[in-house]
Amino acid sequence: MSQLEELLAVWLPRQRWFSGKGIPIRQIRVESRHTLVSAGPDGPDLDVLVLQAGQRGRSSRYQLLLGSRPPGSLPPDLARVAIGVCRTAGGRPTVVYDAAHDAQLTGLLLRRFAEPAAPGQSGQVRFRTLPGERIRPGTTGRILTGEQSNTSLVFGQDYILKTFRRLWPGPNPDLELTMALSGSPYVARSCGWIEADLPGYTTPTTLAMLQRFIPQATDGWVLATANVRSLLDGTGSDRQSAFTGEAARLGRTTAEVHRSLAAALPTDVLSPVGAAALADAMVQRLATASAEVPELAEHAPRVMAAYTDFAEVDEPLPIQRIHGDYHLGQAVRTGAGWVLLDFEGEPTVPVRDRQRLSSPLRDVAGMLRSFDYAAGYLLVGHPGDPELEWAAHAWAQHNREAFCRGYADGGGSDPEKHLTVLRAFEFDKAVYEVLYEARNRPNWLRVPLESIASAAAAPPVPG
Missing domain, CATH: 3.10.450 (Nuclear Transport Factor 2; Chain: A,)
Incomplete structure (x- = not known):
């Protein structure tokens, strides 16, 4: 080396x-x-x-x-x-x-977008802008804190440049789906991207994506956990219903985005063979997680039963392009409503897998798990307090129900009519969370484990 x-x-x-x-x-x-x-x-x-x-x-x-x-x-x-x-x-x-932390140099990146044909630019790295988009340079980039898998730079109040740290050949799904949603009020407007030719590949790879920055927006996770905290400390007795309204609005926004993606990109129906293969993949993840986290093994039979029920569903299951890594941290609340972010999907999964069509109910399940997380993670420091646990779980249940109502009202498939599918997707997401927490945040492991235990103890879903 x-x-x-x-x-x-x-x-x-x-x-x-x-x-x-x-x-x-x-x-x-x-x-x-x-x-x-x-x-x-x-x-x-x-x-x-x-x-x-x-x-x-x-x-x-x-x-x-x-x-x-x-x-x-x-x-x-x-x-x-x-x-x-x-x-x-x-x-x-x-x-x-x-x-990425050098404001002097990152400011030059924005200038490249304004002058994409600047002298000395490498022919293998290209700065692209959308037709009619005029980039205003002159501001430096500051790192947006809190990200884990990528690095975003905010330029004043105008732009945000998301640089993809792990690279996969070809266009990044975040750019692909955001472009498909161009003009939607529920996503940040795309302005351009940086691409490069990687050795051995004929399709350019996305290095970064430039979007309009949304100032004065609040992260959905921050809003939700603040609301839970106010309930747990006794200062927000009247605020629970206020957040269920936000949850319902987020459900409607999610359905609108799913409908737009279905209109702009290919759709299909999951075949019985495809459903069986999907269930097999869920079973494999469960086996891997159970071997690594013994506490999960006692609930494995009920989880397996949910996967078997899913594989035997005979109703048509529409599939399309979806967000793929959907949770409260992927949405921000503005003065006008909710805006969805980060359509990249799970960054550790190969792009070809993230581009596969999937059920929109997988995104719904991801958001339902996120409501459970918002309630559960605040209990990590208060183990064994039945009153707090009841309040947190009630908060999660009310907001889960509100989100599902909003999703159906917004034109999405009514989650209440697809409980077998939704249950399997929720279990699969929770199993993924168990592995993630065991490897990265052991103190949080109880959050997905308790969700699985509670769901596994519930009666089987009818039909």
Whole structure:
């Protein structure tokens, strides 16, 4: 490995967006390097790196905006994102760092959108804008905190640039679906994207997506958990009904977006063979999770029964493109209503799988699980308090019901008429959550486990 690759092999596993945590990196290679800014010996320089990380027979691609400056010239606020010191091809030492945190360099990215044919731009990295879209440069990018799998930069009050850390060949579903929803009041408007040619692939790969920023919007998870907290601490006795109204509005918005996706992109009906294959995949995830988390095993028979019921459903199940990773954190509340974000799907799943048609009820199940999470995670610090548990579970149930009513009112399939399908999707999502929490946040493991225990103890769904 080169000196830079040796530094990256140590640095990469420590990043929160690195998906291979806990597995040693056996090989790391800079697959391609594209210079966007070259300021000479005094820097700073900006390069786009595509990295190949090999781990136990699997290989993953990651994107890094690499900044470089002479030693001693790195501003103090960038010291925490330094990767190390290595030598350039000319033999000069240089400090390399994660340039996504460098406001001076990220401001130049926005200028590239305004001047996509700027001299010196690499032909393999292209800045695209939508027809008629005029980008206003002049603002620097600030990191949006809270993200785990990607990194977003906010430019003033106008734009947000989402850079995809893990790369998959081809167009990213977030760009694909947002473009399909162009003109919808329920998504942020797309302005452009950055694409690159990866070695061995003929289809350009999406590196980043530029959208209009929505100022003064509140994250759905923040709104929901604040409402739960006010109930649990006794300050919000009259506010529960207020949030069920928001849940119903979110349900209607979700249905509207699903209808728009179905109108713009291909649809189909899940065949019995497809349903059986989907149930088999659910069973495999359950087996994997039960082996890793013994507490889940006692509920496995009832969960398996739900999967069997799903495989035997003989009603037509419409399938289409869906959000794919839907929860309260993927929606923001504005003065005008709800806006949905991040149509990328689960970032660790290959793009070809995320692009497959699926039932919109899978998104519904994801949001229902999110209501359970909003209630359950606040109980983590209050174990064994029956009164608080009752209040939290009642909050979740009321908002689940409101969301489903809103979804049906908005033209979506009435979840109450598809309980067998919905139950299977909810269990599958909860099993995924069990694995995630066991590996990443053991203190939260009780949240999905208690949901599974409660659902497994419920009577079987009729029909």
